Amino acid sequence: MAPALRSLSVAPNRRIPERLEYVEGWGMAVGAFASVLRPRSVEEVLECFSLAAQRGHPLVLRGGGNSYGDASMNSRGLVLDISRMNRVIAFDANSGVATLEPGVTIEKLWKTILPLGFWPRVVSGTMFPTVAGALAANIHGKNNYAVGTIGDACLEFDIALPSGEHKTCSRTQNPDLFHAAIGGFGLLGCFTRIVLQTKRVHSGDVRVSAASPRTLKEMMDYFEAHKHEADYLVGWIDCFSGGDSAGRGLIHRADYLEPGEDAHPEQTLRVAHQELPANIMGLFPKSQVWRILVLFNHDLGMRSINAAKYVAGRLESMAPPYRQSHAGFAFLLDYVPNWKWAYGRRRGEYGLIQYQPFVPHEHAHAVHSEILERCRRAGHVPYLGVFKRHRPDPFWLTHAVDGWSMAMDFKVSPSRRAELWKLCDELTELVISAGGRFYFAKDAVIDASDAARFLPRDRMAAFAALKHACDPQTLLEGDLYRRAFREWIDNNA
Amino acid sequence: MSHASSPSSTSAGAPHSGAHATDSHGHDAHGHDAHGHDAPAPAAPARRAKERRAIVVGASSGIGAALVKQLVREGVDVVAVARRAAQLEALAHDCAGSPGRVIPLTHDVARFDEVEAAFERAVRELGGLDLIVYAAGLMLEVGPNEFDTGKDLDMLGVNVGGCIAWLNPAANLMRTQRSGTIVGISSIAGERGRKGNPVYGATKAAMNHYLEALRNRLADWAVHVCTIKPGFVETAMLAQARAQGRTIKGAISAEDCASAILRAARSGKNEVFVPFKWRIVGFVIRNIPSFVFKGMNI
Known part of the structure; x- marks a missing residue:
């Protein structure tokens, strides 16, 4: 075969798919060019952390890109897009427990479970967020007053930490990390497996x-x-x-x-x-x-x-x-x-x-x-x-x-x-x-000074301590972190 | 990460699977040469281009080189991508003093695995991307009874593989930024399967198909894709054909071709024959019945 074509089968020189893109908030008012990494496994997620450390560039985690502002963009580094890890690992049609890879979208979730008579307990107004993004933002739906947030429907998750650890968290196992990473906007680690309780429904209407x-x-x-x-x-x-x-x-x-x-x-x-x-x-x-x-x-x-x-x-x-x-x-x-x-x-x-x-x-x-x-x-x-x-x-x-x-x-x-x-x-x-x-x-x-006024003082201190433990090199930081977190996290160091 | 380094210091020890192929068969591309008719800097102030940052792939000679010169004269910063470093340097030298910058990037388009990194480096150096032109092309001499898979795959690699490898990341970037123009230099040769050079024509037909699909895919994202089908242009490729004894008249200069390409791209044309008369030729050729076409010596 001719040499030119042989290159087609050569593995790319970047092992984890990586591409330069314009990455913006869903509302389009903020955005920046960034190299976007799309890992396909837990190992590759951990490799992304090593890559960020090696290059000296911070990393922000991104799901479906549906946050309106800068929660999943990074004008000074890399973006880890979780959307390729998108398999429904298991669904128990008796109990309604769904075990999901982090990049499964709410769309994929409901389309999988509804024919079996279940509906997600909490959904956003759009079906395109990933469950990892939804959990990191701790989204709520139109039933927040009745059932709480998606965090309340989460039974357990695995999380890969920049420190190199891979932990399982629930209300009884690593409960601090469980309660901090849900709503923690991807600043502590990357969800790699999420277990959600869904709700039995008796009609599609x-x-x-x-x-x-x-x-x-x-x-x-x-x-x-x-x-x-x-x-x-x-x-x-x-x-x-x-x-x-x-x-x-x-x-x-x-x-x-x-x-x-x-x-x-x-x-x-x-x-x-x-x-x-x-x-x-x-x-x-x-x-x-x-x-x-x-x-x-x-x-x-x-x-x-x-x-x-x-x-x-x-x-x-x-x-x-x-x-x-x-x-x-x-x-x-x-x-x-x-x-x-x-x-x-x-x-x-x-x-x-x-x-x-x-x-x-x-x-x-x-x-x-x-x-x-x-x-x-x-x-x-x-x-x-x-x-x-x-x-x-x-x-x-x-x-x-x-x-x-x-x-x-x-x-x-x-x-x-x-x-x-x-x-x-x-x-x-x-x-x-x-x-x-x-x-x-x-x-x-x-x-950050506004955030420090409305977040509970004890929780800020505890979150800052966890941030240092999980991410000692501060690899996980994006525009949102620099705008609304860094100052109070540093002050609590 | 790569964005600190200059694109001109391209990747690893360079090329050259394609280089061997091309050199040994002594051909080149749309290739061409500016043949000394480097246009002097215009006396009148250059028109301010609507683009500010461009990549031209296949920039060392011919249409690609003419495009680079015209763009920098208009104040556009251009990353000029080509395999032959010396010619890129000469091009950069020729363009010195123009309002826009030429940033040479030595790269063999058949090294598909290097493209993503090269593309990223180019865009970071430019600080964004408004226009990309894929002008690299390879037409090898093929005898009437020759069926040389090596030559054919080399042409496929440069004309199709390289085109896809460069335009895919560009299409993705422009989609996410919701702006930009992609130009592919195809050829009149893609209109019909002529007996002269089956695979060269096939690569151009593949390009047409790919570019049309990109155009349709990106339309909602405000990205424009323009397919250029040049007829005879005074380039090295044409000189090569003449050297083989073919009589070719009515060719336009690479500079005129470059101007027509930029006009077409900026006015949002989808598919343009350059010069216009080739649209008629293309129409006629497309409509010749197969039983007649079989017997024709074109």
Whole structure:
């Protein structure tokens, strides 16, 4: 064979697949070029740590890349993308226990288990995060007030540490590492096997009903009145609306069906029943819908869309409850592929940030109302506002409080970027003063001194100690670490 | 990590599986030579290019070299990739004083396993990537009754293997950054399976197919892929054909070809024959029935 072609079969000079890419937060407002490593086994994960040490470049861990901000990007080093370790290792259809490689996506998980009559206990609004990313961020769903975060559904995990160790953790085995790594944003080690408890369901559908509160107070009252019996509750807020109707919106409640309620569960549990439609009205491909949304991506357009949605919500609230597939209800963010491109596709200049303060129950109404008012006064009205009820959990750096969060999507443009960040700083002050917290998967603006004010002091010290033990050379650090962690970790050294 | 080092110090002891093949068969590429008609620096200020950073693979002579010269005249920084270090140095020397930089990168495109690292080094040196042109090509002389697998696979390696090895990482990078232009220099020879050089034509047909697929794949990511199909261009490849006794008229210069390529790429054209008349030739050739084509001596 000719020498030129023989090279085709030569092993690449980089043993672990590695490629230069532009790695950005999901909201596109932050990003950087980085070499992305894609290990395929535990051994290769450990090898990535050695490689980072050898090259003297820090490493950040990345799953599906769905964190809005800089949680999984690294402007000064390497990125370890876990997505190639994506096998479902085992699923016990009696107990509902799923044993997964870290790169399994929520999509792959539900598609594997739903036909067997199970659904993940906690899912995000999109199905594309990996379970490792979800666990590292300790994601919550629309049922956070009822079942907690994904960490609460995790029974056990294995984690590879930069120190070279490979440990199994659970509530009884290495419990400190268990409670610190869940919600630890990949700063302690890389999950290599995750065991999750899933939930038995008796239908592929849920029963959905809508309510249309005219104020934020009405919305909170509805949640409080229904939180004990509703399986899922999620509120949408028209952030453009002020005055007497500030905080008006739409609530969706969903409940699992009891055995026997669905006459044909074998039909509804099929993946095909769950799939979101590829076309709108059977014709227009959804993949191109973002191009239409571009036309509305300004204050006037979004004010109109929000107002129209509110009116549609009022009508929906008068209609009787209806059935919707699990995927259809859970993954609202996946209805329009790449809808974020409506915020601009140009790299690093445009996009969106999400800002999601978590405020304790007693101050929630006052603080969230004030936030909405300040946004309107500043002329930075969120184009999307989502309201949820939360409960505390035992994970060290958790964002969850016994209270309420409002996730707000802000448009980022080069000319108004600085003033948006300034507004967020003001809001952060308001939130922290009220005992609130933030969620790093959604955040792009909090600095380390803010973080040190809302994280519990004892947990910060314990986390810093674990960081030094698990990662003595500080190999695991990305932009989020440098922005919101390093200072207080160093101070606790 | 590699980004500290300069791309000009390329990898390991270099090449040369492909080098042997090419040298021993004495051919070259789209190859070509600028043959002394290096264009002087233009008197008028150069047009400000829309790109700022480019890679040209197959830059040591012919269309590739002409592209490098034109880009740097317009202020673009270019990593010029080629196997022959001396010619790259000469090119860099010729371009000294231009508004853009030429960064030579010695690399044999048939060393597929070295491409990812070379590509990364090039992009890091440039600080990003707006345009990549794959201009490397190999056309070996093939006799009418010759079926030499070695020669054929060498052409396959340079024209197809190298093209895929370079454009895959570029496509992936541009997809993630949602911008950029990819240009592949194919050939009119890919339009039909002519008896003259079966595998050269087949490699160009493969390139066309691959580039079209990349174009469709990357369209949603705002990345443009442009396929160029040159006819006769005054290059070493053409000189080689003339030396074999073929009469070739109406060839355009490599500089004119380079200008046409950049115009086409910048105006978002998908597939361009250079010069235009070859579009008509291509149309005719594609539509000759097989039973007629079999008997034709082209």
